[in-house]
Amino acid sequence: MTFMVTLVTSIDTLLGNMLNKNTVFLDETALTTSYFPQEILFRKKQLKKIADHFKSLFRKEKNIQSHLVLVGNSGTGKTLVAKTFGKSITVFAKRHHINVTYLHIDCSQHRSSYELMNHVMRQLVKWFPKRGLSTAEIIEKLHHILMIRKLHLIMTLDDVELLIHSDPEILYQLVRFWEANQQHHHNHGFHLILITKKLQILEQLDSSTLSSLHKNIIIFDNYDETELISILQARVKKAFIPGTIKKDSLLFLTRQWKFHQGNCKLLLETLRISGIIASQNGQQFITPEIIQEVMKMTKQKLYINSSLIKSLKFQELLVFYSIVKKSTNGKTPLTTREIKKKYEETCHQMRVTPLKYTRFWEIIQELARRGLIKKKIDVKKDPRNARRRKRGRTTYITLSFPRSTWKELERELFQLIF
Numbered sequence: 001m002t003f004m005v006t007l008v009t010s011i012d013t014l015l016g017n018m019l020n021k022n023t024v025f026l027d028e029t030a031l032t033t034s035y036f037p038q039e040i041l042f043r044k045k046q047l048k049k050i051a052d053h054f055k056s057l058f059r060k061e062k063n064i065q066s067h068l069v070l071v072g073n074s075g076t077g078k079t080l081v082a083k084t085f086g087k088s089i090t091v092f093a094k095r096h097h098i099n100v101t102y103l104h105i106d107c108s109q110h111r112s113s114y115e116l117m118n119h120v121m122r123q124l125v126k127w128f129p130k131r132g133l134s135t136a137e138i139i140e141k142l143h144h145i146l147m148i149r150k151l152h153l154i155m156t157l158d159d160v161e162l163l164i165h166s167d168p169e170i171l172y173q174l175v176r177f178w179e180a181n182q183q184h185h186h187n188h189g190f191h192l193i194l195i196t197k198k199l200q201i202l203e204q205l206d207s208s209t210l211s212s213l214h215k216n217i218i219i220f221d222n223y224d225e226t227e228l229i230s231i232l233q234a235r236v237k238k239a240f241i242p243g244t245i246k247k248d249s250l251l252f253l254t255r256q257w258k259f260h261q262g263n264c265k266l267l268l269e270t271l272r273i274s275g276i277i278a279s280q281n282g283q284q285f286i287t288p289e290i291i292q293e294v295m296k297m298t299k300q301k302l303y304i305n306s307s308l309i310k311s312l313k314f315q316e317l318l319v320f321y322s323i324v325k326k327s328t329n330g331k332t333p334l335t336t337r338e339i340k341k342k343y344e345e346t347c348h349q350m351r352v353t354p355l356k357y358t359r360f361w362e363i364i365q366e367l368a369r370r371g372l373i374k375k376k377i378d379v380k381k382d383p384r385n386a387r388r389r390k391r392g393r394t395t396y397i398t399l400s401f402p403r404s405t406w407k408e409l410e411r412e413l414f415q416l417i418f
């Protein structure tokens, strides 16, 4: 499947190259996150730890100890390492006649344990009905499937903090499910890999799970400059016509981004956009000037998590857009009344009926849970009484993104809505 995708995208690039003579690319996809590099550099220790964790599967031992947690900043290779491990273990297990399925779940796409479990089931059972079962019933069904298929399901929850934002119960439910499966035979099981940028999310777990987890944390340190250069050089070879980018320009790029703590994703994206600009300008080389120009643009995008925004439902987008629009017009923080007014205007423009206050308020809560906005409640003190009174409470809303990104955010939302 992946081979087919790679093949099709390479053909795409080839055709694109033929149409567009001025291109510096051999294969632009080599700079995207969906690309699997031939070699993962500097992450042998982490890959080995993950493999060690699962070796009891192949020794037919019962009881794999607890879950695995991969922690590190953005762009430190967590997703790449987990997916690569998932591919290898599936192949290896097949060879050893053990039934293993690896599911990699991008949590920005699911907002509740219900949605998530439905998605999981549909990956396992093609005919699984879209509605009708509760989360508990779905989990029960999953248990049954693992048992009758003698299946080990390894489920990775990538960027798990996003899911926890919207459904704090989820980890507890999944851990309970894992515990239930631990009682059973070695020939099937449920194994959880959590990927997160922040370890603090685990504090929500009960103390016994938490203490067992501490042994299973795998840290992804930030790459240093030389590591970044090696990773980039390997990609540059795949992506660009030889000679497009000189070592000096690469050094320039990694130095500039140093303060972004070794985020490989940003560097690769900067290279990709630089390549597009050089091609459009009919230039054969990616110069430090182009890189500098692109960095200005990418910095704006840096804080905007596109997949999170794209996963918003339509009415949520409208409310969020109204907050952004009002903020870029210079008003911040905003009261809910001001937002509601702007939201109604937006609905009017779109010819859709605005939601009633209760639903509107639920959306505000959801946006805050997802970390897109911040809520601050101001309780006015009664001067005659030192005690705080409930009356006079006003909620103030601000965007969670730096001000320099608001215009770009507005543009992105505008494209999604209109």
Ligand SMILES: Nc1ncnc2c1ncn2[C@@H]1O[C@H](COP(=O)(O)OP(=O)(O)O)[C@@H](O)[C@H]1O
Pocket (backbone or CB within 6 Å): 031, 032, 033, 034, 035, 037, 039, 040, 041, 042, 043, 072, 073, 074, 075, 076, 077, 078, 079, 080, 081, 231, 264, 265, 268
């Ligand atoms: N060690 C590495 N070797 C090769 N490519 C890497 C390495 N680490 C990261 N990358 C690349 O950098 C980008 C970001 O990695 P990713 O796994 O998405 O980071 P994270 O999930 O930690 O945010 C991807 O394109 C990935 O292929």
Ligand SMILES: [Mg+2]
Pocket (backbone or CB within 6 Å): 075, 078, 079, 080, 158
């Ligand atoms: Mg990732």
